[in-house]
Amino acid sequence: MSAHRPFGLPAAVSAAVLLLAVAGCSSTGAAASVEVPSPPVEEAAFCQALAKELPDTVAGLERSDPEPGSELTAGWGDGAIVLRCGVPRPEKMSDPKSQGVSANGVRWMLEFAEGGGPRFTTVYRKTYVEVSLDERFAHDAGPLVDLASPVARTIPCGLDPECG
Numbered sequence: 001m002s003a004h005r006p007f008g009l010p011a012a013v014s015a016a017v018l019l020l021a022v023a024g025c026s027s028t029g030a031a032a033s034v035e036v037p038s039p040p041v042e043e044a045a046f047c048q049a050l051a052k053e054l055p056d057t058v059a060g061l062e063r064s065d066p067e068p069g070s071e072l073t074a075g076w077g078d079g080a081i082v083l084r085c086g087v088p089r090p091e092k093m094s095d096p097k098s099q100g101v102s103a104n105g106v107r108w109m110l111e112f113a114e115g116g117g118p119r120f121t122t123v124y125r126k127t128y129v130e131v132s133l134d135e136r137f138a139h140d141a142g143p144l145v146d147l148a149s150p151v152a153r154t155i156p157c158g159l160d161p162e163c164g
Helices: 041-053 142-154
Strands: 073-076 081-087 099-103 106-112 118-122 128-133
Touching: 041 081, 041 142, 099 142, 106 142, 128 142
Parallel strands: none
Antiparallel strands: 073 081, 081 128, 099 106, 106 118, 118 128
């Protein structure tokens, strides 16, 4: 384990950190429409591998992919959980005060999107995977726990030993 702690991530952060007191906004209840990322070819290949490993249910919600359909995006619960693979590196990742969590060995940077619930982006991986949650998940680490194993199996570590 490294003592290096970029953007304020403690060496071992529990998924319980997700139990934050966060006020959310109401959801639309409609199927999600998202922007499909445009990663480089090598990163897109990792995302295609991830697409094959994603579960049918996350946090008890059935798979319902957003529009337009793409191997780079996935969703569950009609927009409650939206995954985008191959997104650009978030600017906030350079902020030494940004917050992070770890779920089942995968580290994520936490952001709060305006007008919605929390957004998490993987760190230390060869491509960035973003998971946006609606307000009902402001206090629930379940979605990240369900998605961590497929991410760990398909998106290689970009900074050993940080992914270990």
